[in-house]
Amino acid sequence: MRRYGKHTDEDDIRTRPNRKGNRPRTNIRPKHEDAAEGMVLTVDRGRLTCLVEGRTITAMKARELGRKAAVVGDRVSLVGDLSGQKDTLARIVRIGERSSLLRRTADDDDPYERVVVANADQLAIVTALADPEPRPRLIDRCLVAAFDGGLEPLLVMTKSDLASPDKLLELYGDLEIPYVVTSREELENGDAADRVREQLDGKTTAFVGHSGVGKTTLVNALVPEDLRRTTGHVNAVTGRGRHTTTSALALPLGDGSGWVVDTPGVRSFGLAHIDPSRVINAFPDLVPGTAGCPRACSHDEPDCALDAWVAEGHARQARLYSLRRLLATRERREGD
Numbered sequence: 001m002r003r004y005g006k007h008t009d010e011d012d013i014r015t016r017p018n019r020k021g022n023r024p025r026t027n028i029r030p031k032h033e034d035a036a037e038g039m040v041l042t043v044d045r046g047r048l049t050c051l052v053e054g055r056t057i058t059a060m061k062a063r064e065l066g067r068k069a070a071v072v073g074d075r076v077s078l079v080g081d082l083s084g085q086k087d088t089l090a091r092i093v094r095i096g097e098r099s100s101l102l103r104r105t106a107d108d109d110d111p112y113e114r115v116v117v118a119n120a121d122q123l124a125i126v127t128a129l130a131d132p133e134p135r136p137r138l139i140d141r142c143l144v145a146a147f148d149g150g151l152e153p154l155l156v157m158t159k160s161d162l163a164s165p166d167k168l169l170e171l172y173g174d175l176e177i178p179y180v181v182t183s184r185e186e187l188e189n190g191d192a193a194d195r196v197r198e199q200l201d202g203k204t205t206a207f208v209g210h211s212g213v214g215k216t217t218l219v220n221a222l223v224p225e226d227l228r229r230t231t232g233h234v235n236a237v238t239g240r241g242r243h244t245t246t247s248a249l250a251l252p253l254g255d256g257s258g259w260v261v262d263t264p265g266v267r268s269f270g271l272a273h274i275d276p277s278r279v280i281n282a283f284p285d286l287v288p289g290t291a292g293c294p295r296a297c298s299h300d301e302p303d304c305a306l307d308a309w310v311a312e313g314h315a316r317q318a319r320l321y322s323l324r325r326l327l328a329t330r331e332r333r334e335g336d
């Protein structure tokens, strides 16, 4: 699996200069060597629900972690009361290295970055074929966030009973992204869940989408009944009731076959934090062609070497067009 390089370890590598030249202590014991390992399932106003040895427990971040936030999907080390009993609180003392990180900003001018999910293998971008209308630029933005964060994208197109997927499939064909199309009928007879589940096996998949596309309906069809995100009742995992869709929530697929992470519906997917040089990595067929590019080439400028490389037949024109379309979504436009 790809390691997520740039932003994960900032907090770990900061070391204090040893100004006085003291000799290093010899018998340094790892701190909290008796800590238990867990996974963050959801976060609610500073309280983190974690899965530890099959129990769900409530925890807070230890002060020693400083500003580094633990997010849904994080692998963490916990100490303190790990019983999971009512009114007990454990402490998270360590956040493990992340294999991926899905991030967004509310919009492009908003410097405040929201980490959505850590350690997901896959990003399922859910879009309705109608009601609400598909928004290709929002899909493109989610794709860029997936490529930037080290997640494999999956397109899920819902409500095919209302409109055909042909136009969207044409738009995304050249990106060669796996996709699933589902309808109301297939939701009801179980085919939708089966087909989507095939794409989720053994993976952690974060689901994102505009409000109303049918994301929660689908996630509920995927996970065991007693663990579903509920709107009216108290959730068995988190103990939370209604009005709780402000945070992502990790749910097991059953039989240890993977995890789904439901995220709140988004209106926009800001990309202020994206490093454009990472988007090209999602196009391995084009990467060799960038050898002749000027330094810090945006790959969307006159001197870019990719035009000539593609003209020579090393890769398909449509792929270069797709790359540039994605790079262009980083610029904000009306309606994003």
Ligand SMILES: Nc1nc2c(ncn2[C@@H]2O[C@H](COP(=O)(O)OP(=O)(O)OP(=O)(O)O)[C@@H](O)[C@H]2O)c(=O)[nH]1
Pocket: 158, 159, 160, 161, 162, 182, 183, 184, 185, 187, 209, 210, 211, 212, 213, 214, 215, 216, 217, 218, 264, 265, 266
């Ligand atoms: N016709 C049709 N309607 C669907 C389908 N899937 C979901 N719906 C309906 O679409 C509406 C929205 O579904 P939700 O699952 O609540 O959508 P969501 O994406 O979770 O929306 P938020 O909770 O706002 O994020 C509901 O009325 C569903 O019954 C489908 O395949 N076909």
Ligand SMILES: [Zn+2]
Pocket: 290, 293, 294, 297, 298, 299, 300, 303, 304, 305, 306
């Ligand atoms: Zn270039």
